[in-house]
Amino acid sequence: MNSACYLDWNATTPLRTEARAAMIDAMDVVGNPSSVHAPGRAAKALLERARAQVAAALGAEGQDVIFTSGATEAAALVLAGQGYHCAGVEHDAVRSWCVEDLAVDRAGRITIADPGRACVQLANSETGVIQDLPEGLAVSDLTQGFGKMPFAFNWLGLTAGIVSAHKLGGPKGIGALIVKRGTDIAAQLKGGGQEMGRRAGTENLIGIAGFGAAAQAASRDLEAGIWENVEKLRSVLENAIADRAKDTIFVGNESRRLPNTSCFITPGWKGETQVMQMDLGGFAVSAGSACSSGKVRASHALQAMGFDAEAGACALRVSLGPDTRQEDVMRFAEHWLKCEGKHRARRG
Incomplete structure (x- = not known):
């Protein structure tokens, strides 16, 4: 890598x-x-x-x-x-x-x-x-x-x-x-x-x-319980974002989820824009399924769940792995929150 x-x-x-x-x-x-x-x-x-x-x-x-x-x-x-x-x-x-x-x-x-x-x-x-x-x-x-x-x-x-x-x-x-x-x-x-x-x-x-x-x-x-540790990191990530980005919606968090996956929607902030900003900060994340990336269209999965096209276009997916460290998660959260703050400031 x-x-x-x-x-x-x-x-x-x-x-x-x-x-x-x-x-x-x-x-x-x-x-x-x-x-x-x-x-x-x-x-x-x-x-x-x-x-x-x-x-x-x-x-x-x-x-x-x-x-x-x-x-x-x-x-x-x-x-x-x-x-x-x-x-x-x-x-x-x-x-x-x-x-x-x-x-x-x-x-x-x-x-x-x-x-x-x-x-x-x-x-x-x-x-x-x-x-x-x-x-x-x-x-x-x-x-x-x-x-x-x-x-x-x-x-x-x-x-x-x-x-x-x-x-x-x-x-x-x-x-x-x-x-x-x-x-x-x-x-x-x-x-x-x-x-x-x-x-x-x-x-x-x-x-x-x-x-x-x-x-x-x-x-x-x-x-060996590796994915239980990953799930703890996912909670660290979501808690860090939820504490400061009050408008952000965590999709499916009321359901049982894979231990590594977090999908969240920040209204008005396009997912593809977030992906580019995260990439510039040194973080590889996704706006949805990899097979759909590069295509400017709403997530069919989120639409099926009842999210409108505008909301679906503002989704970001972060998926962790056994090699992910807590410092990686915290650095990502800080960078994302910094960019989210600038986004909010521009929107007024």
């Missing part, structure tokens, strides 16, 4: 040391996992070890894991053409394939009438709001919750779950679809029959190795 104070962990995470080491080792594995000779078997063993690591971290079984190029492909693999229903707070990778008609309240909680025909996120990338997933839910986007909160795929009662490596310290460009045993998944990429015939194409062995190592390390950190 560069010298900027990185506070945008929901967009992507720094590559874990364990993932980097696993990827470097995988570069020396010559064989194709589909080959039956010794080098091929060595590659296959590496592939299956990583599959087992991801499955264990998710509370699933190895044969339930289908490796993909990322969460976006995993969403398309399970959702395309199925007519599932979703809410407006979902990621665009989900909304693109679903009927968007599930209601959301001001706290970010989704009303689910027919779980068997719905795709509902475990946690929102912008607000951090965690959903109580009902028994029998068809599909869940587990991407933001994976590694930050305890859950087990086998206990959730899902038909399928969507995950990504780079949200928990793995490499970009690799993800997975987790499926309940016996679920039929029609391959969209057809060819050599890899991934048990559900996703053709020679596997990205280097990325998969990094994913497995990152998932294992993330699971270890979760058990």
Whole structure:
């Protein structure tokens, strides 16, 4: 990472040391996992070890894991053409394939009438709001919750779950679809029959190795209580801002949230302006989902929660990580409050 104070962990995470080491080792594995000779078997063993690591971290079984190029492909693999229903707070990778008609309240909680025909996120990338997933839910986007909160795929009662490596310290460009045993998944990429015939194409062995190592390390950190410390830092941040910026609204703070995520709206102060001012101060934050950054449009998630376009355009997301220190949080709060004071003075 560069010298900027990185506070945008929901967009992507720094590559874990364990993932980097696993990827470097995988570069020396010559064989194709589909080959039956010794080098091929060595590659296959590496592939299956990583599959087992991801499955264990998710509370699933190895044969339930289908490796993909990322969460976006995993969403398309399970959702395309199925007519599932979703809410407006979902990621665009989900909304693109679903009927968007599930209601959301001001706290970010989704009303689910027919779980068997719905795709509902475990946690929102912008607000951090965690959903109580009902028994029998068809599909869940587990991407933001994976590694930050305890859950087990086998206990959730899902038909399928969507995950990504780079949200928990793995490499970009690799993800997975987790499926309940016996679920039929029609391959969209057809060819050599890899991934048990559900996703053709020679596997990205280097990325998969990094994913497995990152998932294992993330699971270890979760058990060690790392994210409880992060949640304390989030409270320090929000309390510092709330004490002096009385007009600022903390989105979803009445709901259960991811331990690292704070989304707040300061009326009249554009989120994109805040991002630039924070960047000039040496802090990397976001005005919303990374997949939407750079586009001048209101957050669909905040609109679905009942915030108007003007309010949504004034949102800032700060997402912390295990490497975030209290001094980072306090320096950010002081810089943000200094800029907020200038903004207030200009408005009169």
